[in-house]
Amino acid sequence: MPSETPEPLLDVRDITVSFDGFRAITNLSFSVPKGSLRVLIGPNGAGKSTLLDTVIGKVRPDTGEVRFAGQVISRLPEHRIAALGICRKFQAPGVLEGLTVRENLLLTARKDKGVLGILRAPTGAEQERADELLHLTGLTGRADVLAASLAHGEKQWLEIGMVVAADPQLLLLDEPTAGMTAQETAQTADLIHTLAGRHTVLVIDHDMHFVELLNAPITVLHQGQVFREGDLATLRADPEVMEIYLGRPKEAAHAQA
Numbered sequence: 001m002p003s004e005t006p007e008p009l010l011d012v013r014d015i016t017v018s019f020d021g022f023r024a025i026t027n028l029s030f031s032v033p034k035g036s037l038r039v040l041i042g043p044n045g046a047g048k049s050t051l052l053d054t055v056i057g058k059v060r061p062d063t064g065e066v067r068f069a070g071q072v073i074s075r076l077p078e079h080r081i082a083a084l085g086i087c088r089k090f091q092a093p094g095v096l097e098g099l100t101v102r103e104n105l106l107l108t109a110r111k112d113k114g115v116l117g118i119l120r121a122p123t124g125a126e127q128e129r130a131d132e133l134l135h136l137t138g139l140t141g142r143a144d145v146l147a148a149s150l151a152h153g154e155k156q157w158l159e160i161g162m163v164v165a166a167d168p169q170l171l172l173l174d175e176p177t178a179g180m181t182a183q184e185t186a187q188t189a190d191l192i193h194t195l196a197g198r199h200t201v202l203v204i205d206h207d208m209h210f211v212e213l214l215n216a217p218i219t220v221l222h223q224g225q226v227f228r229e230g231d232l233a234t235l236r237a238d239p240e241v242m243e244i245y246l247g248r249p250k251e252a253a254h255a256q257a
Ligand SMILES: Nc1ncnc2c1ncn2[C@@H]1O[C@H](COP(=O)(O)OP(=O)(O)OP(=O)(O)O)[C@@H](O)[C@H]1O
Pocket: 019, 022, 023, 024, 042, 043, 044, 045, 046, 047, 048, 049, 050, 051
């Protein structure tokens, strides 16, 4: 039988995005296979956030289209795109600090999110789901503490757990290790490896040590276009990739670390 290439879960086709005439993204095409882990890097202003904003429907492309599981989504409102199974975790944690870790997870694990749904006692299945998420995020021992008292890294893992609770097909993580210690960063890479496969995961990050731990294909954006794709070793050996980081000392230092 001839082998067929499966249709990518996320397929960005030739999009251009402008803000008041300024082109943040120009004729960009980019795709992510189902169940894979992909990393997106690029210097400041390369268009990484704009690309994710376009995928979640916050920003509309001027031309081109975004397909998800074969369906064109680039004209749908944000809530419809989210309902299809695309979830984005932003850099800043969005946990409810006055609730415990378990309560935060239970809140997002509920199917009925109306006032009555929130007030009723959680079902056994919801408790089980919360237990699974606690285990996944390594927070079982912290289940009953207030989210306010979590360390920065723990808060980020809780929020990843809250995003995963919705069981998204595509998980978009925006600098998930910002502000983390080296040990927290390594634990986050392990967590993301566990998630990939069950979910398709796209991570934006600047920290080359973390990117190395992720050990996944990398797409480099520059000036609103895909500049290169490949593994870290190949990209590190590419003088043009190194050059686009020059003049941005913090990133250059990370890139060469
Ligand atoms: N709402 C907006 N209005 C005007 N210009 C914008 C807007 N959003 C982004 N831009 C511009 O588009 C370009 C791409 O920005 P974007 O934030 O997508 O880059 P980035 O790769 O995510 O950068 P960083 O790593 O600094 O977050 C930049 O020149 C930015 O100034």
